[in-house]
Structure formats: C-alpha cells, structure tokens
Amino acid sequence: MVVNVAGGREPLVYKANKAEEQHSTPVNGFVVDCISLGSNGSSFVPNLERFSIRKFHGRQPISSLLLYPLKFDPNADTLRNGFLEGGRNFSQVASSPFCHKRAAGKTVDEPSISLDAEVVVDMTLAMNTRSEWRLDSSITRDDFTRNDRREVLERPWYEHLMIMRPYVHAFVLRSRQWVTIRSEDLQEVIFRNSFDDLVLPDNHKTTVQALVTTHEKGRSPLSSSPEQPSIGSVLDLVQGKGSGLVILLHGPPGVGKTSTAECVADDTKRPLFPITCGDIGETAADVEHNLQSHFQLAHKWGCVLLLDEADIFLAKRTRSDLRHNAVTSVFLRSLEYYAGILFLTTNRVGVIDPAFRSRIQMSLFYPQLSLDVTCKLYEKFIRRAKAEQMSQGYYAFKIKEKEILKFGKKHFRTLEKNSYETWNGRQIRNAFQTAIALAEHQSMTQSPEDPQPTLGKEQFEAVARGFMQFDEYLSKTLGATDADMAKREGWRNDGYMMGAGNPAVPVVPMAMPQPARHVQKQAVAMKYHSDDDSDSETDSDEESDRDVREARAGKSGSADKGDSEMDREEFYEYMKWKRQRSEHK
Known part of the structure; x- marks a missing residue:
C-alpha cells in the first residue's frame, strides 16, 4: 500500500x-x-x-x-x-x-x-x-x-x-x-507412513503404540481434547524427573529402526524432529547447550525426537577418556529431565554404558530380515511402484510382479546358503530404485516400434551383481563380514533371534572368508540363471505365489511341531551342502 x-x-x-x-x-x-x-x-x-x-x-x-x-x-x-x-x-x-x-x-x-x-x-x-x-x-x-x-x-x-x-x-x-x-x-502435511505398512517383529508394534498413546507429558500441545493422565506417569518420586518417554531401538542397519520413529510421528500426527551427533557437539558444554535447545524445541512443538547413531553419546565411560566421560554424564542427566518422546537408534548396542539402561523406558531389538519379511517388503515396493504409475498416468514399463517376487526369494536363499549377508530393507529399496531407473532408461532410449520394456528379473539381477562384487571386496579386504566384525567387537549379535519372532527359514551362521576353491564354487552358485528361470512367466508366477504362501504358513508353526515341507527340504539341502563343505576342508 x-x-x-x-x-x-x-x-x-x-x-x-x-x-x-x-x-x-x-x-x-x-x-x-x-x-x-x-x-x-x-x-x-x-x-x-x-x-x-x-x-x-x-x-x-x-x-x-x-x-x-x-x-x-x-x-x-x-x-x-x-x-x-x-x-x-x-x-x-x-x-x-x-x-x-x-x-x-x-x-x-x-x-x-x-x-x-x-x-x-x-x-x-x-x-x-x-x-x-x-x-x-x-x-x-x-x-x-x-x-x-x-x-x-x-x-x-x-x-x-x-x-x-x-x-x-x-x-x-x-x-x-x-x-x-x-x-x-x-x-497441509499428508501423513503417509502408517504402522500397517511397517514390517516389525512380533509385539513391537503394540508396545510402541501403547507407550506413545499413554504418554501424557509429550502430548502434542495442539491437542485440546481432555485426556486422563496415565497412572504410570506419576510413579516417579521426584516431580519432573523421568517424565519423558525414551525408547531405544537396536539392531543391524536397514531393519526398520528409523522407520518406526517415522511411523510413530505420522500415526500420532506429530512433527518428526531428527537430530544427529553433529548437531549436538563434542564437548560437554556444547552437548548440554545443544541438547537443551533441541529438547525445548521438540517439547514445545510436540515433536517426536529422533537421535540416530546414539551410541556415540551412550558409549561406556573409561578411566582414560575424561572428556568423553563428561559428555556421557551430561547426556545421562539430560535424558532424565526430558519430558517429550525420544527415540534412540543404534547398531552398536554392546558399547552402551550400563547407566543408560535405567534411563531408557523400553529397548526393542530388531533382528535381521527373514524370508517372510523380505517377501513382504518386495510386495510393498511393488505396490508403491504401481500406485505411482497410476497416479502419474504414465506407464513407461510393465511390472512383472510375480517374477520380481520369485527373484527376491531365490536371491535371499542363495545369499543365505553361501554365507553372505542377505539384503536389508534399505538395500531392497535401493535395488528397486536402481532397477526402475534401468527400466525407465530403456524406455527412453528404445525406438517406438520396440516392445514395451518390463521391470523384472533382468534389472534386479544386474543390481544384485553390483552388490555382490562390493560385498566380496569388503569381505576379502576386512577379513570378515560386517556381522562377524560386529560380533567380534562386541557391538551386536546379528545371529540372535527372539523366540517369538523366529523366521521359518533356519538361521545360517555367517562364515569367515574361505579358500579360493570355495570362493570359486560360491561364484558358480551365485549365478541366477537356471533351468527354472527359463519357465514361462505364468508358471513362474504360480510357483511364486505358492512359495510365498508356504513360507508364511511355515512361520506360524512352532519348531517342535515341524516346519512346512518346503522349509524342511531347504534345511536338508543346507545340511547336505554343509557336510560337503566339511569334507572339502
């Protein structure tokens, strides 16, 4: 004006x-x-x-x-x-x-x-x-x-x-x-992440939802509905102490720890406030000042606060490193008086100071992905890709859903049988992104009279070969797999599985690097083309559906009653391969 x-x-x-x-x-x-x-x-x-x-x-x-x-x-x-x-x-x-x-x-x-x-x-x-x-x-x-x-x-x-x-x-x-x-x-914020889409170990979802729902002090200030305070929130003898909700999520990378915090934020319609160790500082004074600043912001806005790789500040105190001891003490004290919701994630739970156990309200272990969970993730990403095609109204390639699912199961079994680490959730997502990029590139470079490109086994096999070369290089360079090194250093035990959440497929222990003749045999075994792959897509799809149903059905049965027929055959095949391997040694 x-x-x-x-x-x-x-x-x-x-x-x-x-x-x-x-x-x-x-x-x-x-x-x-x-x-x-x-x-x-x-x-x-x-x-x-x-x-x-x-x-x-x-x-x-x-x-x-x-x-x-x-x-x-x-x-x-x-x-x-x-x-x-x-x-x-x-x-x-x-x-x-x-x-x-x-x-x-x-x-x-x-x-x-x-x-x-x-x-x-x-x-x-x-x-x-x-x-x-x-x-x-x-x-x-x-x-x-x-x-x-x-x-x-x-x-x-x-x-x-x-x-x-x-x-x-x-x-x-x-x-x-x-x-x-x-x-x-x-x-307006569209809350897309849902607990229904999150693949979690048994009881984890219920536990997290119950803790967040009944937490009164960290309730969003935007909520005006009267709520009866939880009885558990008044049990502390010192007022204002221990009123927050601190949950530790630990396990190997890519198994859903960060996704859990994201789903909690979306499910409760709160902002997700992620912070890193770089935002907090290195000295005790910086850590205390920055922690208080972030805690105040998160509590004022009713955020779900997420601190990834928290083991840096939770590590055990030693006699020689006084500077780190001061940082750990400051972090301990700050946790006690934080009144909001805080998720801590780590893939090195073994280094955490024992004093943090009493400051953490709940610790949840996330195991490696089983075959059943892996299949669910493949299905989830396929649905998302199809939904995105539909929303854009652009179909640059055809998605062979059952062929991709069959690849996912076969790839999981091959890696497990040859003592390689199976793909985690983040690697599966990256594989889908790369495979889609390959299919889209083919669509852009081909001539109009060529048939429509497809997203299927071919693209995923190309991605898997790249992953395998990198894993072999690291294994030979470091002398062990990531899981072996983590167990050796006392960081975590990827082979540990909770009794209630055991997958249907037996857990194969990770092996150390092997002599050249065995590596050569494994390389032959890692080839994905076989007589089964030459079947028509229809046959492949039918087998894929049947295998997935059998794998899921096998999960519900207990070990005492026996697994499904498919799982028993796989287990016998694995034991036979193990005996042959021992004879070669």
Missing part, C-alpha cells in the same frame, strides 16, 4: 492551500513510501519500505516501472485475488503460536534453495533467534516524507489482507535451519 510519494513532475490537479505550501528539496527521480503488515510473533505490525524510480525522459509504459497502481495491470483481478489469498494464509499462520506445515517451493533467503520438506512456522521463536528479522513495533510521522503536502495525493487506504507480507519464517525439521518461505508455498 502506498502512503506517500515524492519527486517526479508537478501534480496535474493542485488543490493544496497556498498558505500551507512548503518547498521540498528536489528529488532526482520518484520515491514511493509503501507500508505492509507483518508479524512480530505476537501481533501484526506495520512495516515501511521505500522504493525509488530513476528519472527518465519521454514516456514509458506504466507497467514497465518498478511499481505501479494495481488497476493498470491487465491481470488486476487475478493479482488481487492472489494477494487476498496470500493475506489469508499469512494471517492464519502468523496468528498461531506455531503450526506444522509442508513447504514446497524456493526460499526467499539468499542464496535461495528449493524445499520440499516439513517445517514448523513459529514467528516468535524465529525472531528471537534471528534478530535481523524483527520488525519495529510502530511507525512514526518522521518515517515519512511530508515536506510538501502537495505530494500527498491520496489518503491512505487499507485492505488489510492485500497488504500483508507474502512470506513467513519457518524451521526446517530435516536440516534444522531457519528459512524464509512464501506463505503460498505452505501446504
């Missing part, structure tokens, strides 16, 4: 009283004082901005100037509606203490970055953190040019929504940084 102008030519209409005329200092060009409405975190305040239009000779289209009246724009109605909508968005967001949104667009800050992430808009906290964002609470008469009353041509007009600032300050949860984004780029 324009509140004052100065300079330029003489007004065409002169109505000022001669007695009140005051001669102003000549201005080279044209100066326009404008006002907009911003927020200081607690109220809406005016913000003054000054624009200068350089002097020019002759005539120019008014729309070519830096700014001009809205009525002269050919799209005035569209712009007016856009300003009104932007004002409504700004007023709604800025008037709330904070709000959880998704930002999709570029930041206003320099340098500008593209965002597609969840943010928390908190104007008060943003301006307390970044002093340069603060606005003056008032504008005085001296802020305007009023030397010549003839230059004030129009009385101020206020369309409050139209003159509200089009951007807000927000905290990006993933990168842990404050940014300025346009209010029109804010969207």
Whole structure:
C-alpha cells in the first residue's frame, strides 16, 4: 500500500492551500513510501519500505516501472485475488503460536534453495533467534516524507489482507535451519507412513503404540481434547524427573529402526524432529547447550525426537577418556529431565554404558530380515511402484510382479546358503530404485516400434551383481563380514533371534572368508540363471505365489511341531551342502 510519494513532475490537479505550501528539496527521480503488515510473533505490525524510480525522459509504459497502481495491470483481478489469498494464509499462520506445515517451493533467503520438506512456522521463536528479522513495533510521522503536502495525493487506504507480507519464517525439521518461505508455498502435511505398512517383529508394534498413546507429558500441545493422565506417569518420586518417554531401538542397519520413529510421528500426527551427533557437539558444554535447545524445541512443538547413531553419546565411560566421560554424564542427566518422546537408534548396542539402561523406558531389538519379511517388503515396493504409475498416468514399463517376487526369494536363499549377508530393507529399496531407473532408461532410449520394456528379473539381477562384487571386496579386504566384525567387537549379535519372532527359514551362521576353491564354487552358485528361470512367466508366477504362501504358513508353526515341507527340504539341502563343505576342508 502506498502512503506517500515524492519527486517526479508537478501534480496535474493542485488543490493544496497556498498558505500551507512548503518547498521540498528536489528529488532526482520518484520515491514511493509503501507500508505492509507483518508479524512480530505476537501481533501484526506495520512495516515501511521505500522504493525509488530513476528519472527518465519521454514516456514509458506504466507497467514497465518498478511499481505501479494495481488497476493498470491487465491481470488486476487475478493479482488481487492472489494477494487476498496470500493475506489469508499469512494471517492464519502468523496468528498461531506455531503450526506444522509442508513447504514446497524456493526460499526467499539468499542464496535461495528449493524445499520440499516439513517445517514448523513459529514467528516468535524465529525472531528471537534471528534478530535481523524483527520488525519495529510502530511507525512514526518522521518515517515519512511530508515536506510538501502537495505530494500527498491520496489518503491512505487499507485492505488489510492485500497488504500483508507474502512470506513467513519457518524451521526446517530435516536440516534444522531457519528459512524464509512464501506463505503460498505452505501446504497441509499428508501423513503417509502408517504402522500397517511397517514390517516389525512380533509385539513391537503394540508396545510402541501403547507407550506413545499413554504418554501424557509429550502430548502434542495442539491437542485440546481432555485426556486422563496415565497412572504410570506419576510413579516417579521426584516431580519432573523421568517424565519423558525414551525408547531405544537396536539392531543391524536397514531393519526398520528409523522407520518406526517415522511411523510413530505420522500415526500420532506429530512433527518428526531428527537430530544427529553433529548437531549436538563434542564437548560437554556444547552437548548440554545443544541438547537443551533441541529438547525445548521438540517439547514445545510436540515433536517426536529422533537421535540416530546414539551410541556415540551412550558409549561406556573409561578411566582414560575424561572428556568423553563428561559428555556421557551430561547426556545421562539430560535424558532424565526430558519430558517429550525420544527415540534412540543404534547398531552398536554392546558399547552402551550400563547407566543408560535405567534411563531408557523400553529397548526393542530388531533382528535381521527373514524370508517372510523380505517377501513382504518386495510386495510393498511393488505396490508403491504401481500406485505411482497410476497416479502419474504414465506407464513407461510393465511390472512383472510375480517374477520380481520369485527373484527376491531365490536371491535371499542363495545369499543365505553361501554365507553372505542377505539384503536389508534399505538395500531392497535401493535395488528397486536402481532397477526402475534401468527400466525407465530403456524406455527412453528404445525406438517406438520396440516392445514395451518390463521391470523384472533382468534389472534386479544386474543390481544384485553390483552388490555382490562390493560385498566380496569388503569381505576379502576386512577379513570378515560386517556381522562377524560386529560380533567380534562386541557391538551386536546379528545371529540372535527372539523366540517369538523366529523366521521359518533356519538361521545360517555367517562364515569367515574361505579358500579360493570355495570362493570359486560360491561364484558358480551365485549365478541366477537356471533351468527354472527359463519357465514361462505364468508358471513362474504360480510357483511364486505358492512359495510365498508356504513360507508364511511355515512361520506360524512352532519348531517342535515341524516346519512346512518346503522349509524342511531347504534345511536338508543346507545340511547336505554343509557336510560337503566339511569334507572339502
């Protein structure tokens, strides 16, 4: 909104009283004082901005100037509606203490970055953190040019929504940084992750949901419904101590630890606030300050706080490293007084200091993926790929679902039989992404008369060969597999399986690197092409469905009653292979 102008030519209409005329200092060009409405975190305040239009000779289209009246724009109605909508968005967001949104667009800050992430808009906290964002609470008469009353041509007009600032300050949860984004780029958060899609060991899902649901202190402040406090929350003898919910998730990489925290956040409709060791610091003073800062933010916004690779701060104290001992002590004390929800994940649970056991409300072990879980993950990613094709309406390739499932089962058995580590969830996801990229590339490079590309066994075998070469290189270089090294160093035991959650397939112990003749035999065994693979897709699909059903049915039976026929045959085959291997030695 324009509140004052100065300079330029003489007004065409002169109505000022001669007695009140005051001669102003000549201005080279044209100066326009404008006002907009911003927020200081607690109220809406005016913000003054000054624009200068350089002097020019002759005539120019008014729309070519830096700014001009809205009525002269050919799209005035569209712009007016856009300003009104932007004002409504700004007023709604800025008037709330904070709000959880998704930002999709570029930041206003320099340098500008593209965002597609969840943010928390908190104007008060943003301006307390970044002093340069603060606005003056008032504008005085001296802020305007009023030397010549003839230059004030129009009385101020206020369309409050139209003159509200089009951007807000927000905290990006993933990168842990404050940014300025346009209010029109804010969207409602769509909570996609669900516990129904999460493949967890038995009872883990129920335990986590029960703990989070009954946790009162970490309840989101946005919730206004009255809730009866849990009886367990008042059992501590010292008030304010031990009121938080701290859950430790441990196990090998890629088995669903981080995904559990993500599903908890989406299931409870809370922001997920992930932090890393780099955000906390190295010295005891830095750790204490940064932990308190992150804890305050997470508790104020009702976040689910996630600290990945927490073993760095949970490691056992020693007599020689006093600096690390101080960091561990600070972390111990901070955990006791945190009142929110905190997930700690680690793949080196064996190094954790014993004092943390009493500070952690629940510890959950995540074993390696079984055949049944692996098949479920393949099915999940296939469904997602098909759903994405349907939503885009673009089918660059055909998905051979049953062929992919058959590959997944055969690949799992081959790796397990040859004492290699089977794929974890993250590796399966990466394999799907790479295989899809190969199929899409084939679609883009082939000629129009060629048949439609397919996503099936061929792409996944190419990915598997790359993974296998890397695993063999590491195994020969380090002298052991990752699981063997983890057990040797006392970090974790990947071979341990919970009794209630044992997979149908027997657990094969990881082996040390073998002589060259055995490596050569394994390389032959790792070839994926066989007589079975030459069957038609229909036969392959039928076998795949039958095998998956049998594998899942075998999981429900106890070891005493015997496994399914398929599992017994596999076990006998494995024992036969083991005897042959012993004879060669």
